[in-house]
Structure formats: structure tokens, C-alpha cells
Amino acid sequence: MNSEDRDSEILRVVKTFIYYWEQSREPWWVKNSNSQIVYANASMKSFIGLPEGFDIEGRYDHELPVELHRFASQFRQHDRQVLREKERSTSLQIQRFNRKDYLEAWYTEKYPLFGEKGDIIGVIPHFRPVESIFVSRLANIKTPSSLMFNAPSKIFTEKEWQVIFYTCQFFTPKMIGTAINISHRTVEDILCRIYKKTGVGNKRGLIDYCIEHGFNNFIPPGIFQTCDSIMPI
Structure with a gap:
């Protein structure tokens, strides 16, 4: 299956969800198995500070003209983990979101996306706010960070x-x-x-x-x- 057919299948699979995502105030987006962005709702584009009119479809994280792109290699690693293990992955992003001049903490949850034949064809990431968090390490963070809650390897107990x-x-x-x-x-x-x-x-x-x-x-x-x-x- 070529990339165009693959992305078309992704959009067919998530079509019903898009109706909800378009109304949601929380950022939702969809990536294919190569970590290229296939869809992003308006909240996502505004949330990460994309310039108006910027075409996000088909882009990789490192190609986005926003601060978030500096963590592209980590995001790609998270994507691969979801594709490999077929389980949700949760990370914590410490960033300046919505063009604010201070850092905020948001969870990034990534879910596996299964195709019409039951094979995994992509990833559905979602930002949700951190309601309350009291961890001494996080209180001292002064620069943007990406923290993971899923073990990145099974080598350790x-x-x-x-x-x-x-x-x-x-x-x-x-x-x-x-x-x-x-x-x-x-x-x-x-x-x-x-x-x-x-x-x-x-x-x-x-x-x-x-x-x-x-x-x-x-x-x-x-x-x-x-x-x-x-x-x-």
C-alpha cells in the first residue's frame, strides 16, 4: 500500500471521531506509521502556535515551525513504542503553549490506531491538561521538557x-x-x-x-x- 492509500485509510477509520475532534477544545491529531501528521484539529494547531495557514498535513514533528519541534526525536520514539507494543503511551510536556510566555504542563497520550484489517496503521495523540501535580522534580523545571511514564525499554525490572x-x-x-x-x-x-x-x-x-x-x-x-x-x- 502506498502512502496516499495508507493515509486515505486512516481518514476513513477516524472519520467518525473527527466530528467530535472538530468541536473539542483539547488538541487531537493523527499520525501514520511513519510519524507523518495526517490530521490535526483546530485546537491542536492553535495550541502549539502554528502560523495561520500553515499546512500541517504530511509533516513530521521536526518540520513544524514551533518550539515543540525540538523534541521531535523523543516524539518519534514515543510513536514507535506505541506501534510496537500496541498500547497507550503517556508523556508529560512542559512547554509554552497557546503562545503564552510561561511554561505549562500537559499530558500527551498516544493511542494505537488499527486499520480496516486489524493491523496497526498509525497513532492518535491527544493533549490533556494536568489538573494537579505535586512532584518536587517538576516544580523546579525552568525549560521545556518531555517526560515519559511508560518504560522505554523492557531490559530493566x-x-x-x-x-x-x-x-x-x-x-x-x-x-x-x-x-x-x-x-x-x-x-x-x-x-x-x-x-x-x-x-x-x-x-x-x-x-x-x-x-x-x-x-x-x-x-x-x-x-x-x-x-x-x-x-x-
């Missing part, structure tokens, strides 16, 4: 992801143990397993590894409970 998260925040093993309610010796054992999996030899190497692979933007779900935070997902 849930506990290992928690240790990785706190290590990227420069916590000591003792501090990590207190945060996730295990002994610091257990933390050190977990770190040794992580080093072996990643091929690094110390925490600095692990942090560099996480930055290189985008893992430093992942926040494990269990972190919210240990921080007494409220995350309306």
Missing part, C-alpha cells in the same frame, strides 16, 4: 527503573534506599546488575548512558507514591 530514576537525580544509595524502602546494600546490588546490563562501570557512566538513550526522561509510576504526589492519569 520495575525496581531497577526506580533506582535508575533516583540515580539520575544524583541520589546516593542510602538516599535511594530510604526513598523506595529498601536497604542501601540492596540498592548497591541492584546498581551492580544495572551496570552489567548497560556495560558501564559507575554512576556517572550510567547517567551518561541514560541521557544517550533518553532514559533520563522516564518517571516510574511507583515514584509518585513515594513522593506523595497526585497524578491524574
Whole structure:
């Protein structure tokens, strides 16, 4: 199937939803399996600050003349994860939206889009506002960010992801143990397993590894409970 036929199928599949999206105040858009934008409602175009009259269809994220384009590689990674796992993916965008001069936090939820034959043909992203959030890390964010809530890889266990998260925040093993309610010796054992999996030899190497692979933007779900935070997902 060529790209034109593929995008036509996408529009047929989502036709009913478009009636709702056109009335919605929240941003909705649709991408094909190559991460090209096939549809975006008016709220989406206004939300990200697109110039009036700019044709968004067929564009990639990095081609958009808006601040959001700097995270194009991360968005492409999120898209691939949804296409691969056929499950919803949730991230947190810290950006200047609606041409405002201050940062706001919005969730980006991406859903798999299945075609007429049951195969996955694209992704449906949706921005929704963060109603309430109390996480110390987020309170200090001063620059636009993209944070993930779905594990970007299955190489690590849930506990290992928690240790990785706190290590990227420069916590000591003792501090990590207190945060996730295990002994610091257990933390050190977990770190040794992580080093072996990643091929690094110390925490600095692990942090560099996480930055290189985008893992430093992942926040494990269990972190919210240990921080007494409220995350309306």
C-alpha cells in the first residue's frame, strides 16, 4: 500500500471521531506509521502556535515551525513504542503553549490506531491538561521538557527503573534506599546488575548512558507514591 492509500485509510477509520475532534477544545491529531501528521484539529494547531495557514498535513514533528519541534526525536520514539507494543503511551510536556510566555504542563497520550484489517496503521495523540501535580522534580523545571511514564525499554525490572530514576537525580544509595524502602546494600546490588546490563562501570557512566538513550526522561509510576504526589492519569 502506498502512502496516499495508507493515509486515505486512516481518514476513513477516524472519520467518525473527527466530528467530535472538530468541536473539542483539547488538541487531537493523527499520525501514520511513519510519524507523518495526517490530521490535526483546530485546537491542536492553535495550541502549539502554528502560523495561520500553515499546512500541517504530511509533516513530521521536526518540520513544524514551533518550539515543540525540538523534541521531535523523543516524539518519534514515543510513536514507535506505541506501534510496537500496541498500547497507550503517556508523556508529560512542559512547554509554552497557546503562545503564552510561561511554561505549562500537559499530558500527551498516544493511542494505537488499527486499520480496516486489524493491523496497526498509525497513532492518535491527544493533549490533556494536568489538573494537579505535586512532584518536587517538576516544580523546579525552568525549560521545556518531555517526560515519559511508560518504560522505554523492557531490559530493566520495575525496581531497577526506580533506582535508575533516583540515580539520575544524583541520589546516593542510602538516599535511594530510604526513598523506595529498601536497604542501601540492596540498592548497591541492584546498581551492580544495572551496570552489567548497560556495560558501564559507575554512576556517572550510567547517567551518561541514560541521557544517550533518553532514559533520563522516564518517571516510574511507583515514584509518585513515594513522593506523595497526585497524578491524574
